Amino acid sequence: MTQHSADNTDAGPHHAKMTRRSFLRRGGVAVGGAAALVASLKPLMDPELDPGDLGSIQRFLQKHYKEMSTEDMDAALARIRNDVERRYGLRPDIRDIKPMDGVEFVFALNLSRCIGCRKCVHACVAENNQSRDPEIQYIRVLEMPKGTIDIERASHHYDRPKVPSEDHFYMPVQCHQCTRPPCVKVCPVEATWQEPDGITVIDYDWCIGCRYCEAACPYWARRFNFTPPRFASDEQIAQNPDIVKEQLNPDMSYLSNRPREKGVMEKCTFCLHRTREGKMPACLEVCPVGARKFGNVLNPDSDISRILRNKRVFVLKEEAGTLPRFFYYFDERRSRSGSDELDAPAAQSGEDA
Amino acid sequence: MKEFLRFLSRCIRITFIGDWRYQLWMLLLTVLALLGLNAYCKQLVYGLVETGMSDHVSWGLYIANFTFFVGIAAAVVMLVIFVYVYRDDKLHDLVIFGELFAVAVIVMCLLFVTVDLGRPDRFHHLLLRFNFPISMLTWDVIGLNGYLLLNLYVSTYLIYCAYRKREPRKALFVIPFVLITIVWAISIQLVEAFLYVGLSARPFWNNAIIAPRLLASAFAAGPAIIILTLQVIDRFTSHHVPGRAMLMLRQVVIVAMTLSIFLLISELFTEFYAGTAHISSTRYLYFGLHGYDGLVPWIWSAIALNVFALVILYLPIARNPQVLSFACILLIVGVWIEKGMGLVIPAFIPTPLGEIVEYTPTINEVLVCIGIWAFGLLVYTAFVRVAIPVLSGRLTYDQPFASAFSEIPHAQSSHTSAREKLP
Ligand code: SF4
Ligand code: SF4
Secondary structure, three states: OOOOOOOOOOOOOOOOOOOHHHHHHHHHHHHHHHHHHHHHOHHHHOOOOOHHHHOOHHHHHOOOHHHOOHHHHHHHHHHHHHHHHHHHOOOOEEEOOOOOOOOOEEEEEEOOOOOOOOHHHHHHHHHOOOOEOOEOOOOEEEEEEOOOOOHHHOEOOOOOOOOOOOOEEEEEEOOOOOOOOHHHHHOOOOOEEEOOOOOEEEOOOOOOOOOHHHHHOOOOOOEEOOOOOOOOOHHHHHHOOOHHHHHOOOEEEOOOOOOOOOOOEEOOOOOHHHHOOOOOOHHHHHOOOOOEEEEEOOOOOOHHHHHHHHOOOEOOOHHHOOOOOEEEEOOOOOOOOOOHHHHOOOOOOOOOO | OHHHHHHHHHHHHHHOOOOHHHHHHHHHHHHHHHHHHHHHHHHHHHOHHHOOOOOOOOOOHHHHHHHHHHHHHHHOHHHHHHHHHOOOHHHHHHHHHHHHHHHHHHHHHHHHHHHHOOOHHHOOHHHHOOOOOOOHHHHHHHHHHHHHHHHHHHHHHHHHHHHOOOOOOHHHHHHHHHHHHHHHHHHHHHHHHHHHHOOOOOOOOOOOOHHHHHHHHHHHHHHHHHHHHHHHHHHHOOOOOOHHHHHHHHHHHHHHHHHHHHHHHHHHHHHHHHOOHHHHHHHHHHOOEOOEOOOHHHHHHHHHHHHHHHHHHHOHHHHOHHHHHHHHHHHHHHHHHHHOOOOOOHHHOOOOOOOOOOOOOOHHHHHHHHHHHHHHHHHHHHHHHHHHHHHOOOOOOOOOHHHHHOOHHHHHHHHOOOOOOOO
16 A cells, blocks of 8 residues: 555666665655554554453454354453453353253233333343443333324433323334244344344354344344444543443353453343343333233243233234244233233232243 | 466556656545545544434435445446447447456445444454345345456456457456456345345335336446546546447446336325325425424426436437537436435434434545545556556557657657546
């Protein structure tokens, strides 16, 4: 790219004899070109840059999740453990948690119950170690005027002193863990795939950040790290230097809530580090009205199976052909199914996960 | 082999040589390219926040440019078809210029995809786990690289034959590849369209007419750009381009543009007459939605430019080279807006959940694009710089390097001059 240039109009038969002047000129242009090149690369020397941000040999050689042996995975986990400790001052309990046999997770959400308080949104951020500045949220609660389920009429940024509003109902949307996920189809490097228990996951160390999956998702469920994630703002850190350590959730897994890096995709994983170990997702536990139900649909006795059997459930954007594992329903006044006990607020859904 | 290496080194040397206008032009392009590189380094360090993109509008100027230039590269086949299918051998050299042009443009396309990636450091993952044939993006990767190699091969072979003063063995080493190029060019356009059309999440794209529309507008803008480059070559170098070639390309532009406008009308009619709920994006693009109308002035100026250019092209005065160039410039700008701002961005507005967030590119993003354009022009100028003396027999293997410039004292301005005023 450097512009050695020159003066070659004199490149006639006497070309071999380079004059002193043209030599100096060539040299000058070459040096100038090199200096310009170096100057344009200058941002790469930013002191704020974490060594991890530019990649390492170890990371470069790390295999795709599905190709890793147990030793490979142990090595990767050890590296992540050290990285997290070095950057955030907290030693995480990070594991690679496999799906359980005979389990397929399904979510259902009772729209008659949801009051739009957004507690799930914030519980999710805290549980899954999303970036706080800027804040990445997996759940979007839509405020819809009663009488329509046309999401184009929804309000995304409603801000009321008191929820719920009389004339509206609330519809939280997050990844629907589609049975036929378009996001998986389009990924050029297979960085995202569907697990046997129905959860679509992303290998954050494999994603190249092309954002094709984000364009393909009909539920706007994917989030991209446009910045390096930060777990507190500058002011918060100034007030409390330990805030990052306090905010980070140390219970981590490789495929879900370990801290991400800039330039990769992320999304809801049904809290697989909890649910694969028998717990409920964080958004469900925090819901004050019990609008969220979750469980194993392959177990016919689970609450979720009963809801799917007895409630008039529907899915969002059925026409997109994605067969979501996330259902919505309204309470029926006079339920013909006689399954009202499911709706007692105390009955916090299935124990069978 | 040794001879070939010597050829390459001579090619590189010759690109540094030229009169002051050439030097100035190359210097300017280099500076712009370095500015782009600088902007890109910033993006590399701080992340894609340096662009105007967001989770709402997750593809922007980079992918828009990419889409536009894939079409341009593919349109080079129009020249090839004339020469090889209609056997117009006098235009043979033009094919070489066209193919070199395709090479430079594909390099730009690859750069545009690369700068769009969040993790370019993981590019090798494409080689390790390639989601083929499921992901359309992998088809695109194969398509573009294949097209790059095909064009690079054919043009290098022909130029090298001229350098060695050999008659190229066309039946064996050229024609089969040229025929593949023709099919390949159309397929990369198709794959490009399928990239968008296949997404059920985006009703704006999920529409069968997108592919023919992309093809039609590319076959209008591509030959238009080639007309411009040929005029520049004709004007600033010793190479004479027959006027016939321009007029032929003009025919192509006219037919393709007419078709393109026809398709646009049928699309708009279908969308708006039926008035289904799916047209929010289309409505946003043409008329604005709920008070947001960032793209409206763009798309209407694009349509105005295209229609105006087409009218000029139909008139007999378009035989005049200046008028022809003028119409071509209007048309290229029009198609660029339509394929960039008009095809990529509105699909994201509103989002699948109905939220409207508009997109404005940042300065940094624009600088990166300018850098890539400059780099593409730099590459193409260098190619032309090599091709002209070789094709005219001044730079061959049996003559000393300097003899390529032996005429310089009396013919300097016409032989080695700058190719300014490119589009
Ligand atoms: S909701 Fe979106 S991100 Fe989730 S599985 Fe479906 S397509 Fe993929
Ligand atoms: S952004 Fe990552 S996960 Fe999404 S398609 Fe691209 S590589 Fe795959």
